[in-house]
Amino acid sequence: MSSYYFTIIGTRDNPLYELEFSSFKAPASLIPGESHFTAKVKELLPFIANSSLDLVEDSQWLTPNFNLGRIDSFGGIWVNAFVTQGNVKFILCYDNPNSNNSLDNGISSGGSTKYDESSMKHFFNDAYDLYVKALLNPFYGANDPLVSPDFDYKIKIVAKKYL
Amino acid sequence: MGYNIGMRLIEEFLAKTGAQRCESFRETADMISKVGFKMFLNTVPQIENFSSDGTSFSLILTENPLAEFVELPLTQYPKIHKELWYSQLYCGVLRGALQMVQLDTDVYFVRDSIRGDDKTEIRLKLNKVLKDEIPAGED
Amino acid sequence: MRIFSLYILNKAGGLVFQKDVNPGIAKLTANDYLVLAGTLHSVHAIATNLKPAECRSLNETAQTVNGQILSSGKASTPNVNNLGLQHVDTDYFSLYVFQTLTGIKFVLVTSPVAKQDHSHESPLSTKGELRKQYELVEEYFKQLYVLYCDYVMKDPFYSTDMPIKSTLFEAKIKSVCEA
Numbered sequence: 001m002s003s004y005y006f007t008i009i010g011t012r013d014n015p016l017y018e019l020e021f022s023s024f025k026a027p028a029s030l031i032p033g034e035s036h037f038t039a040k041v042k043e044l045l046p047f048i049a050n051s052s053l054d055l056v057e058d059s060q061w062l063t064p065n066f067n068l069g070r071i072d073s074f075g076g077i078w079v080n081a082f083v084t085q086g087n088v089k090f091i092l093c094y095d096n097p098n099s100n101n102s103l104d105n106g107i108s109s110g111g112s113t114k115y116d117e118s119s120m121k122h123f124f125n126d127a128y129d130l131y132v133k134a135l136l137n138p139f140y141g142a143n144d145p146l147v148s149p150d151f152d153y154k155i156k157i158v159a160k161k162y163l
Numbered sequence: 164m165g166y167n168i169g170m171r172l173i174e175e176f177l178a179k180t181g182a183q184r185c186e187s188f189r190e191t192a193d194m195i196s197k198v199g200f201k202m203f204l205n206t207v208p209q210i211e212n213f214s215s216d217g218t219s220f221s222l223i224l225t226e227n228p229l230a231e232f233v234e235l236p237l238t239q240y241p242k243i244h245k246e247l248w249y250s251q252l253y254c255g256v257l258r259g260a261l262q263m264v265q266l267d268t269d270v271y272f273v274r275d276s277i278r279g280d281d282k283t284e285i286r287l288k289l290n291k292v293l294k295d296e297i298p299a300g301e302d
Numbered sequence: 303m304r305i306f307s308l309y310i311l312n313k314a315g316g317l318v319f320q321k322d323v324n325p326g327i328a329k330l331t332a333n334d335y336l337v338l339a340g341t342l343h344s345v346h347a348i349a350t351n352l353k354p355a356e357c358r359s360l361n362e363t364a365q366t367v368n369g370q371i372l373s374s375g376k377a378s379t380p381n382v383n384n385l386g387l388q389h390v391d392t393d394y395f396s397l398y399v400f401q402t403l404t405g406i407k408f409v410l411v412t413s414p415v416a417k418q419d420h421s422h423e424s425p426l427s428t429k430g431e432l433r434k435q436y437e438l439v440e441e442y443f444k445q446l447y448v449l450y451c452d453y454v455m456k457d458p459f460y461s462t463d464m465p466i467k468s469t470l471f472e473a474k475i476k477s478v479c480e481a
Contacts, residue, residue: 133232134232136231136232137232137233137234138233139233139234139235139236140234140236147237148234148237149237150234170462171451171455171456171462172455173404174402174404174406174447174450174451174455175448175451175452175455175456177380177402177403177404177447178380178402178444178447178448178450178451179377179448180371180377180378180380181367181371181377181378181379181380182367182368182371182378182380182403183367183368183378183382183403184382184403185368186368190368193368193372194368194371194372197372198371198372198375263404264403264404298313298401298404298405299346299347299350299385299386300346300347300350300382300383300384300385300386300401301382301383301384301385301401301403302384302385
């Protein structure tokens with residue numbers, strides 16, 4: 001069962017939003033959507049996300065797409081990224097279900113990975129949509145933390161829909 | 164706020180619809196919601212709670228184009244949720260526009276859904292028809 | 303029909319705009335224009351009192367207009383000048399008065415209604431001609447009023463009831479009125 005860590009990082013590399021959850025498609029755990037990262041990994045997640053920012057900045061010029069796909073991996077945690085027009089980064093870290101938590105074992109081209117890629121792309125697109133709507137709120141300034149409970153709720157709905 | 168916008172906007176309303184002076188405040192209510200709001204904001208608020216003497220009513224906005232993406236910020240100042248009427252502009256515009264057709268009114272917000280209320284309600288109260296100021300020449 | 307000039311009067315009868323859009327009419331002094339505007343305003347107001355002693359509303363349709371707008375969504379004429387001075391016709395010019403619900407008056411001076419031969423002129427046909435021109439002018443007024451609200455009322459540097467100085471408005475007026 002895969003767990004996810006989603007974070008939005010502003011233009012000054014400042015965190016705006018973070019959320020941990022697990023796939024809702026997996027057999028129901030005690031609490032649906034509860035993440036299953038080990039305590040040790042949990043501590044590391046923000047660092048993994050932030051350390052991938054350099055790679056995001058490198059790869060964003062190599063593709064015309066906003067969705068950069070998988071750009072990094074660290075200790076069995078894979079990192080997908082999406083960069084908006086305004087240079088805000090969406091980072092999604094998740095434990096690779098195929099790798100059995102081993103260290104990076106290269107890009108596997110299994111069918112499930114492919115499926116994940118497209119659902120992550122949809123997740124990013126919908127999250128981008130929600131982010132733009134949040135940005136349209138006159139009380140929200142660019143690079144402010146996204147503290148709105150409504151935004152949080154909607155991101156969770158999107159997460160449940162695709163991941 | 165919005166009073167001067169209303170004073171100017173009424174000209175456009177009259178020029179583009181050709182509306183004539185209303186016989187009753189009920190007719191005014193219909194013209195505001197079904198013609199005015201429709202024309203400028205593409206939404207038709209409902210008219211509710213007409214007082215028995217026919218001098219006040221409520222406009223219920225089912226959608227509010229001014230506040231479509233607005234969320235009031237979460238702050239430690241409770242004042243924001245108690246004192247800020249985000250769409251107060253409507254009140255001024257309505258009052259200004261009605262003033263120009265010689266209707267002296269009070270317009271105020273009762274509820275606003277972005278504050279967490281169940282609906283958005285604007286109350287219009289007619290104080291007086293300024294008969295002396297109606298320009299000569301009409302029937 | 304040729305439009306000579308346009309006057310716009312505010313609620314109080316003050317001249318806020320005067321423009322000769324086509325040549326062919328003698329110029330007056332600036333003061334005379336103000337006097338003319340004031341006089342027209344007063345005559346218009348007095349004329350509203352000239353009616354039969356027991357005058358009921360002549361224009362029953364005015365009451366149903368709003369109902370029609372509500373039901374069909376179709377615009378009608380914004381002219382509410384029903385009782386006052388509507389037009390003046392002379393051998394040299396015709397003058398038309400249009401009034402809005404907010405009390406603004408638009409006055410157009412045009413060439414006179416085409417004259418038929420005097421010897422066998424039937425009063426009926428003259429009346430028809432007058433009517434035709436009146437309806438044509440009504441269309442112009444509608445357009446001018448729309449220009450007024452778009453280019454004058456929406457100009458943030460314009461203060462209401464003051465003289466209109468907008469060159470953009472003048473240019474638009476010219477393009478509508480130039481025959």
